Amino acid sequence: MPGLYMLDYGAGNVRSLVNAVNRLGYDLQFVKDPSDILKADKLIFPGVGAFGHAMEALNKKGYSEPLKEYIASGRPFMGICVGMQTLFEGSEESDIPGLGVIPGITKEFNKETKAVPHMGWNAAQVLKEQENTTTDEQTQQLINYGINNDSVYYFVHSYAVPYSPALKDWVLTSTQYGDEVFVSSVQKGNVFATQFHPEKSGFAGLRVLRSFLSGTGVVNDNVIIKEPVPQQKLTKRIIACLDVRTNDQGDLVVTKGDQYDVREKSDGGDVRNLGKPVELARRYFEEGADEVTFLNITSFRNCPLGDLPMLEVLKRASETVFVPLTIGGGIRDVTDPDGTVHPAFEVAGEYFRSGADKVSIGSDAVYAAEKYYESGQKKDGTTAIETIAKAYGAQAVVISVDPRRVYVANPSDTPHHTVKVSQAGPNGEQYCWYQCTVKGGREGRDLDVRQLVTACEALGAGEILLNCMDRDGTNSGYEHELIRDVRDAVRIPVIASSGAGNPKHFEDVFRETNVEAALAAGIFHRREVPLQDVKSHLLSVGVQTRPVDNIL
Numbered sequence: 001m002p003g004l005y006m007l008d009y010g011a012g013n014v015r016s017l018v019n020a021v022n023r024l025g026y027d028l029q030f031v032k033d034p035s036d037i038l039k040a041d042k043l044i045f046p047g048v049g050a051f052g053h054a055m056e057a058l059n060k061k062g063y064s065e066p067l068k069e070y071i072a073s074g075r076p077f078m079g080i081c082v083g084m085q086t087l088f089e090g091s092e093e094s095d096i097p098g099l100g101v102i103p104g105i106t107k108e109f110n111k112e113t114k115a116v117p118h119m120g121w122n123a124a125q126v127l128k129e130q131e132n133t134t135t136d137e138q139t140q141q142l143i144n145y146g147i148n149n150d151s152v153y154y155f156v157h158s159y160a161v162p163y164s165p166a167l168k169d170w171v172l173t174s175t176q177y178g179d180e181v182f183v184s185s186v187q188k189g190n191v192f193a194t195q196f197h198p199e200k201s202g203f204a205g206l207r208v209l210r211s212f213l214s215g216t217g218v219v220n221d222n223v224i225i226k227e228p229v230p231q232q233k234l235t236k237r238i239i240a241c242l243d244v245r246t247n248d249q250g251d252l253v254v255t256k257g258d259q260y261d262v263r264e265k266s267d268g269g270d271v272r273n274l275g276k277p278v279e280l281a282r283r284y285f286e287e288g289a290d291e292v293t294f295l296n297i298t299s300f301r302n303c304p305l306g307d308l309p310m311l312e313v314l315k316r317a318s319e320t321v322f323v324p325l326t327i328g329g330g331i332r333d334v335t336d337p338d339g340t341v342h343p344a345f346e347v348a349g350e351y352f353r354s355g356a357d358k359v360s361i362g363s364d365a366v367y368a369a370e371k372y373y374e375s376g377q378k379k380d381g382t383t384a385i386e387t388i389a390k391a392y393g394a395q396a397v398v399i400s401v402d403p404r405r406v407y408v409a410n411p412s413d414t415p416h417h418t419v420k421v422s423q424a425g426p427n428g429e430q431y432c433w434y435q436c437t438v439k440g441g442r443e444g445r446d447l448d449v450r451q452l453v454t455a456c457e458a459l460g461a462g463e464i465l466l467n468c469m470d471r472d473g474t475n476s477g478y479e480h481e482l483i484r485d486v487r488d489a490v491r492i493p494v495i496a497s498s499g500a501g502n503p504k505h506f507e508d509v510f511r512e513t514n515v516e517a518a519l520a521a522g523i524f525h526r527r528e529v530p531l532q533d534v535k536s537h538l539l540s541v542g543v544q545t546r547p548v549d550n551i552l
Contacts, residue, residue, distance in 0.1 A: 003041025004028040004213070007067070007083075009057040012048025012392055015355045016318045016325075017080070020199040023322075024210050037066040041075060042217055046199075047082025048352070049393040051106060051159065052094025054082045059096075068099055071191060076217020079193030081157060084186065087193060093159050102170050102186060106159040111491045114178035115516060117395040117462050118160070119493045121152040121290060121546045123233035124173035124184045124196065128223045143219055145192055146211030147173055147185065151204035152235055152546050153196035154324060155184075156357070156395040158462075160195060163228060169221075174228040181228050190218045200324050200357065202285075203552050210552075235544045236510050237517035238534055239291040239495060240284035240524050244277045244313065254280050254525060278316045284524065285321040287531040288548035292321055293360070293465075293519065295400075296329030311354045318355030327351045328360025328400050328465075331384060344384030345391070352392065360398040360465055361385060363438035366445055369455035377458070385459040394462030394492070402441045403434035403449045403482070404469040416448040419481050434468075434482055441469050449482065450489050457490045464490060465519070468498040473522065475501025478509040487513050495519050502529055503537035510543050 004021075006028050008014050021028050021044075028044070031037055045067070047054050058064045071077050079087055088098045091106040109116045130143050147153075155175070160182035161167070163174045167183060175184035175195070185194040192212060198205035242254045254277050281292045294317075296310045310327060317325060331351070334342045348359045361384055368383040379386060389397045407425030411418040416433035424430060434449040453464050466486055468479040478499045487494050493516040496509045500520040509518050523529040538545045 003039070005031050005036060005040035005043050007031045007037065007043060007045045007063065009047075009054060009061060009063065012046075012396070013318075013352045013355060013357050014046050014048075015315065015353060016322070016357070017044070017046050017199040019319045019355075020206060020209055020322055021213065023319075024206065024213060026213050031063070034062040034066045037063065037070050038073075040070065042078075042213070043070055043075070044078045044080070044212075045083035045086075046080040047084075047086065048357075049082060049391055049396065050093060051082060051085050051091040051098070052096050053391055054086055055094065055096040055098060058086065058099075064099060068101065071099075071101055074190050074218065076212070077191050077193075078212050078217075079191075080199070081195060081197055084193035084195055085159065085161070087186070087191070088161060091159055101191065102167070104161050104164070104167055104183075106161050108159050109177065109180060115491055115493045117156055117158040117393075117493065118177045118234075119156045119395060119463060120154070120237050120516060121201075121235045122155050122175050122177065122184075122196075123149065123152050123231065124175055124194075125149060125228055125231065126173050127168075127226045127228065128172055128187065129226070130223060143187075143223060144211075145172070145185075145187065145215075146207040146209075148204065148207075151549070152233060153184075153194075153198070153201040153205060153208075155196045156324070157195060158394060160184075165227070168225050171225075176228070176231055177234060181230075187219055189221060192217070192219075199322060202322055202546075203549050206322060206552055233544065235290075235546045236538065237290040237495075238288070238506065238531065238538075238545060239293055239517055239519040240281075240289040240531060241293045241295060241497070241519050241521040242277050242280055242525075243295050243521060244310065245296070253277075277313050278320075280525065281317045281325075282320045284531060285323055286550060288535050288546070289323060289531055290517070290546055291324045291326065292317070293326040293328065295360070296327065308350070311350060314351060314355035324357040325355055326358040326360055326398060327356040328362060328398070331359045331361050331388075332364045333384075343387070345387040348384070348388045348392070348396075352396070358396050358398050358463070359388065360400045361461075362400040362402065365399045365401075365456050365461070366436050366438050366447060366452060368459060369436075369452045370445070370447060372455045372459060373451065377455075379459060383459055385456060385461050389460030389462065394460050397461045398463045398465050398495075399453065399456045399461045400465045400467065401449055401452060401486075402437045402467050402469060404437060404441070404444070405432040406435045407432045417450040417485075419485050422481055437469070449486060453486050453490050457492055462492055464492060464494045465497055466494055471499030474499055475523065477501065477505040478513075478518070480509065480512045483509065483513040483515055487515055493517065500529075503534045506534050507538060507541055507543055510538070
């Protein structure tokens with residue numbers, strides 16, 4: 001399609017959208033100059049991150065006025081996430097006005113009643129139908145742009161436009177999150193936009209993209225408009241985690257340690273090799289993983305930034321994996337061999353442009369939290385958490401926590417926050433505090449998990465990946481008391497990690513802790529527990545999760 005253009009204002013992961021469009025058999029061109037916008041026959045505007053950052057970039061690059069002129073011309077337009085939000089008059093997130101194509105203001109979700117950001121797979125309830133009944137599937141898809149009431153789509157945002165009957169001419173779908181109903185897609189004439197990410201919504205999302213690309217892109221607005229029906233369909237996420245490092249032969253492999261030791265005991269100590277990262281990631285996508293996380297456990301410290309092996313892993317994985325990708329390890333200030341210093345914000349930007357949707361920060365988060373408390377709980381705007389969240393949004397920053405138990409006989413024996421344990425310590429202790437560690441668990445710090453997660457939330461992080469060194473590799477189930485404690489301490493989503501050994505462990509952690517997601521690694525790599533079995537079990541016991549969908 002020679003006239004298909006994409007507007008990229010320079011923030012976030014647009015590579016995945018390009019790959020999705022290519023997967024569907026289409027090529028696109030990038031808008032490089034304001035004049036390119038009016039050359040387009042079809043235009044896609046994806047967005048990741050903060051509303052103010054996006055509008056500031058549009059205005060600075062001179063894109064705002066040509067964009068409004070393009071939309072007014074009647075040619076097909078598709079916006080995604082922030083690309084949809086900018087169509088409205090403004091946002092509580094920023095004082096900068098929006099494009100004003102649609103009346104309304106985006107507002108922050110209520111943090112008192114649920115976790116924010118809204119992160120995960122949720123339904124989009126179609127509120128527009130063709131006025132005359134038809135069996136013509138192509139016509140019906142043109143109206144709905146392939147959105148199906150029975151499918152779920154990937155959302156990741158803290159702000160949304162509340163549903164209002166005053167917007168009914170624009171609203172294509174609504175979505176319920178907790179006690180709030182918001183606009184999850186809009187459609188009117190030549191304008192179509194989604195709050196969810198089609199390029200990250202698996203095959204259901206690819207079908208939406210295909211509908212826009214293959215259709216005329218202009219909808220007859222002679223439709224029946226319905227009111228939303230209350231429905232809670234946010235699903236629990238199952239995440240496949242791949243620990244990636246180089247082996248002794250210099251090859252990138254997926255490995256898994258026992259208590260963080262990744263070397264075999266039986267063959268002279270070689271690095272445990274459980275497969276190639278790109279191939280495994282694709283397998284997990286096809287098996288129904290809701291997200292895939294790559295943890296770079298060696299950080300390739302001597303590589304120049306542009307040569308980091310994980311950049312190529314992400315680029316290749318995003319060609320075939322259409323669910324969110326997270327990268328962890330090495331998200332910190334990097335110094336090239338020639339002495340060039342790259343701040344963590346720049347490192348994260350390289351990963352986003354290579355296909356990552358989120359970055360996971362480990363040791364540097366501990367250091368940032370220590371600095372936060374030393375300064376009297378003041379933010380100075382310089383930490384990796386703050387700089388990345390400001391540009392890409394809180395949802396792009398995950399904090400990876402590696403704690404271990406420190407047993408005490410009585411809570412008064414330590415200044416740290418303690419938890420009553422389900423299994424007594426070696427000397428019969430009934431309590432423990434969870435000590436944060438750095439350097440891959442090799443060094444303990446005088447900081448407990450509750451201190452860490454509350455500090456990181458205050459600094460702008462959007463999600464917690466909660467490990468437990470004492471559970472890692474045990475297959476004994478998740479550390480419920482730790483997870484419950486962290487879930488109660490923060491208002492951002494929490495991912496449970498470490499200890500899964502069978503499908504019921506996933507059921508138990510969701511029921512006992514109300515955590516938003518659960519992660520596993522070794523049991524999936526070794527096929528001890530197929531990922532599909534976890535999904536099937538959860539569905540059979542009434543835990544909402546995204547069904548496997550491989551139909552394009």
